[in-house]
Amino acid sequence: MAKVTHEFDLYGKHYALESGELAKQATGACLVKSGDSTVLLTVVVSKERKDYDFFPLTVDFIEKMYAVGRIPGGYLKREARPSEKATLTARMIDRPLRPSFPDGFRNEVQVVATSLVADQIHSVDTICVMGASCALAVGGVPFEGPLACVRIGRNTETGEFLVNPTYEERDASDLDLELAGSSTYISMLEAGAKEISEEDMLAAMAFGQEAIAAFCEEEKKFLAKYEEANGTIEQKSYVLDEPIAEVQDRINAHYDEMAAALKDPDKLSRIGKVEALKDAIKAEFTAEEQAIWSRAIPVELKSLEKHAMRQMVVETGERVDGRAADEVRPIMVKPDYLPLVHGSGLFQRGQTQVLSICTLGMLNEWQRLDTIEPVDGKRYIHHYNFPPFCTGETGRMGSPKRREIGHGALAERALLPVIPSEEEFPYTIRVVSEVMESNGSSSMASTCGSTLALMDAGVPLKRPVSGVAMGLIQENGKTVVLTDIQGLEDFLGDMDFKVTGTTEGITAMQMDNKATGLTPEILRSALMQAHEGRMFILGKMLEAIPAPRESTKSSAPQIISLQIPTDKIRDVIGSGGKVIRGIQEDTGATIDIQEDGTVFIAGVNGAGDEAAERIKAIVKVPEPGEEYTGRVVGIQPFGAFVELLPGKDGLLHISRVAQGRVDKVEDVLNIGDEVRVKVLEVDEKGKISLDRLDKPEAPAGSGAPRDHADRGDRGNRGDRGDHRPRGGSSDRGDRGGERRHPGDKGSGEQRQPRRHHEA
Numbered sequence: 159m160a161k162v163t164h165e166f167d168l169y170g171k172h173y174a175l176e177s178g179e180l181a182k183q184a185t186g187a188c189l190v191k192s193g194d195s196t197v198l199l200t201v202v203v204s205k206e207r208k209d210y211d212f213f214p215l216t217v218d219f220i221e222k223m224y225a226v227g228r229i230p231g232g233y234l235k236r237e238a239r240p241s242e243k244a245t246l247t248a249r250m251i252d253r254p255l256r257p258s259f260p261d262g263f264r265n266e267v268q269v270v271a272t273s274l275v276a277d278q279i280h281s282v283d284t285i286c287v288m289g290a291s292c293a294l295a296v297g298g299v300p301f302e303g304p305l306a307c308v309r310i311g312r313n314t315e316t317g318e319f320l321v322n323p324t325y326e327e328r329d330a331s332d333l334d335l336e337l338a339g340s341s342t343y344i345s346m347l348e349a350g351a352k353e354i355s356e357e358d359m360l361a362a363m364a365f366g367q368e369a370i371a372a373f374c375e376e377e378k379k380f381l382a383k384y385e386e387a388n389g390t391i392e393q394k395s396y397v398l399d400e401p402i403a404e405v406q407d408r409i410n411a412h413y414d415e416m417a418a419a420l421k422d423p424d425k426l427s428r429i430g431k432v433e434a435l436k437d438a439i440k441a442e443f444t445a446e447e448q449a450i451w452s453r454a455i456p457v458e459l460k461s462l463e464k465h466a467m468r469q470m471v472v473e474t475g476e477r478v479d480g481r482a483a484d485e486v487r488p489i490m491v492k493p494d495y496l497p498l499v500h501g502s503g504l505f506q507r508g509q510t511q512v513l514s515i516c517t518l519g520m521l522n523e524w525q526r527l528d529t530i531e532p533v534d535g536k537r538y539i540h541h542y543n544f545p546p547f548c549t550g551e552t553g554r555m556g557s558p559k560r561r562e563i564g565h566g567a568l569a570e571r572a573l574l575p576v577i578p579s580e581e582e583f584p585y586t587i588r589v590v591s592e593v594m595e596s597n598g599s600s601s602m603a604s605t606c607g608s609t610l611a612l613m614d615a616g617v618p619l620k621r622p623v624s625g626v627a628m629g630l631i632q633e634n635g636k637t638v639v640l641t642d643i644q645g646l647e648d649f650l651g652d653m654d655f656k657v658t659g660t661t662e663g664i665t666a667m668q669m670d671n672k673a674t675g676l677t678p679e680i681l682r683s684a685l686m687q688a689h690e691g692r693m694f695i696l697g698k699m700l701e702a703i704p705a706p707r708e709s710t711k712s713s714a715p716q717i718i719s720l721q722i723p724t725d726k727i728r729d730v731i732g733s734g735g736k737v738i739r740g741i742q743e744d745t746g747a748t749i750d751i752q753e754d755g756t757v758f759i760a761g762v763n764g765a766g767d768e769a770a771e772r773i774k775a776i777v778k779v780p781e782p783g784e785e786y787t788g789r790v791v792g793i794q795p796f797g798a799f800v801e802l803l804p805g806k807d808g809l810l811h812i813s814r815v816a817q818g819r820v821d822k823v824e825d826v827l828n829i830g831d832e833v834r835v836k837v838l839e840v841d842e843k844g845k846i847s848l849d850r851l852d853k854p855e856a857p858a859g860s861g862a863p864r865d866h867a868d869r870g871d872r873g874n875r876g877d878r879g880d881h882r883p884r885g886g887s888s889d890r891g892d893r894g895g896e897r898r899h900p901g902d903k904g905s906g907e908q909r910q911p912r913r914h915h916e917a
Contacts, residue, residue: 216266255287337369360678402451499713729805817854
């Protein structure tokens with residue numbers, strides 16, 4: 159097998175496709191490059207056909223930390239389970255590939271994408287679809303290709319669309335649209351946007367379809383070079399599961415019964431009727447026939463259900479629950495659903511119910527991401543849970559599955575454009591959506607429920623977000639677009655198109671399409687119908703909670719932001735963190751100090767205010783003319799040291815402790831006494847001189863009155879550091895000023911994200 163390389167430039171970026179050198183025992187393999195970013199795509203197809211009634215395709219994206227010159231963290235020092243980004247990339251590859259295989263394909267297919275180099279300039283995700291398509295092609299696997307995926311951005315200054323923008327270009331873009339498909343149709347779509355209009359989104363999609371076609375042409379050139387070097391690619395033959403006419407005819411005879419069983423708005427009741435009918439039909443076959451046609455019978459029963467549902471929609475305009483094509487299911491909205499939590503919202507649409515809970519935390523609780531992407535982390539986090547009980551089933555509980563990660567990422571992406579900045583709202587925000595009941599569109603219910611929870615928590619969203627899932631039925635030459643699809647319409651329909659946004663525009667989209675005839679007109683109709691649907695849903699939400707709460711709840715941490723001089727950070731932290739720990743233990747507040755001197759303090763029930771005052775006192779520099787009530791912390795023959803603020807003492811000279819002459823300071827003051835003083839002077843070294851207010855008369859016998867000008871002993875008062883009173887603090891300066899901790903380097907430093915994670 160000869161090595162073949164095809165290099166080309168498109169839309170200002172350089173790409174390369176290569177095969178024939180690596181992974182030659184795989185069914186097919188292709189190395190794909192964008193800039194220096196490099197991914198190896200391999201495909202293996204099992205020799206045996208599996209006894210399944212579904213297509214067994216597995217796609218894995220493997221993040222290798224050596225691709226960015228890093229050693230993995232953790233004890234094992236090797237890559238462990240996939241990151242969220244790796245899972246989303248695997249889903250991105252899977253979704254356009256799956257519908258491209260022929261119906262009835264039952265051989266197991268595994269696609270593995272291994273990242274070899276990530277140059278931190280060009281993304282490694284979208285190019286994987288092109289690499290997988292070429293790997294399938296050189297392996298002679300039957301599929302409808304070539305396929306490609308592109309990311310479309312938009313320069314906010316010029317309005318120009320960008321194809322596969324660099325990370326830097328993406329930061330300056332108001333659109334992040336990923337499209338995959340063939341040169342003639344789109345089969346997968348993911349989008350995040352900063353409230354883009356439907357017209358602009360349609361224009362971006364049309365531009366993206368043209369870009370996909372351009373990449374598909376380059377794949378054809380690569381395959382032509384490959385055949386020129388290695389001979390014609392042998393197309394492998396696989397046995398497909400095909401309809402058996404006798405089974406098909408006997409099952410289709412029950413069409414009217416199936417159509418009747420489907421007409422039930424209650425999901426579980428409808429499923430029960432349909433399953434009972436399927437069992438009755440299956441019982442008409444003898445045991446011997448069931449054994450012979452073990453795969454064909456369930457496939458044809460599912461086909462009958464699909465055909466009956468679709469015919470009902472296109473012929474009568476009626477859906478299984480009796481709704482019109484553009485009708486949204488009944489909605490229930492309940493903000494502030496749970497006590498004590500920082501924010502909550504229950505959103506129900508038909509038989510889909512989601513409870514979302516918002517939790518607010520310190521900025522240093524942001525999520526750190528260890529991936530090959532140049533992203534440190536994120537401060538807005540959305541998690542989505544889909545337990546088996548939400549569909550009335552039993553199942554394994556544990557780590558989230560790919561579907562849960564994908565739905566959570568979509569809801570996170572939907573709300574990210576309206577989340578306030580750190581300066582406006584200095585919190586880390588986590589929302590968890592618990593699916594309590596599901597009959598389709600649970601990710602859109604999560605988006606709506608999360609908006610309610612955020613508003614209930616007092617998060618000042620720029621605008622509230624709602625979402626709706628659209629469907630499509632193409633049957634007998636007719637096309638019907640459906641609003642707010644339920645589970646059956648998703649499974650048996652041609653499209654699942656989710657759209658989220660505000661009154662100003664779209665914030666996120668996701669689409670999986672099984673129909674090859676998805677024209678621009680159909681997409682326009684779906685987007686406009688989605689706009690009407692999500693505005694209707696948003697209206698219902700705003701009836702329950704018109705705007706975010708004016709303040710966070712008492713159960714949530716109140717975060718105070720201070721700015722202190724950077725040279726005071728070590729004083730606030732203290733030696734070994736002693737000072738900051740003491741403040742936190744005494745007040746119950748949590749304190750986070752940044753390198754630039756920004757201090758974030760979080761606490762409940764006034765704890766933050768108390769901690770803030772103590773920090774202000776530590777960094778405060780007394781000024782002449784200010785008055786304090788201080789405590790005597792040290793006594794020397796020449797005067798008393800008075801603590802004005804934590805760590806800051808001043809000298810009250812013996813001549814100023816009383817009216818009249820005093821021979822011994824102890825005749826007037828003792829350690830621990832409180833005394834009212836005024837700052838007279840702060841010299842260039844920070845030493846503070848004090849005068850006592852409301853001086854008492856000097857005690858009888860203490861000595862004859864003396865002239866205040868007779869203060870010659872003040873010149874040598876710096877010696878008193880050698881005569882430190884045992885009751886004084888060991889870390890005081892030699893004449894007041896601030897307590898210093900030279901060994902402290904500021905253990906409270908926190909690293910901040912370079913940029914927000916693209917969900």
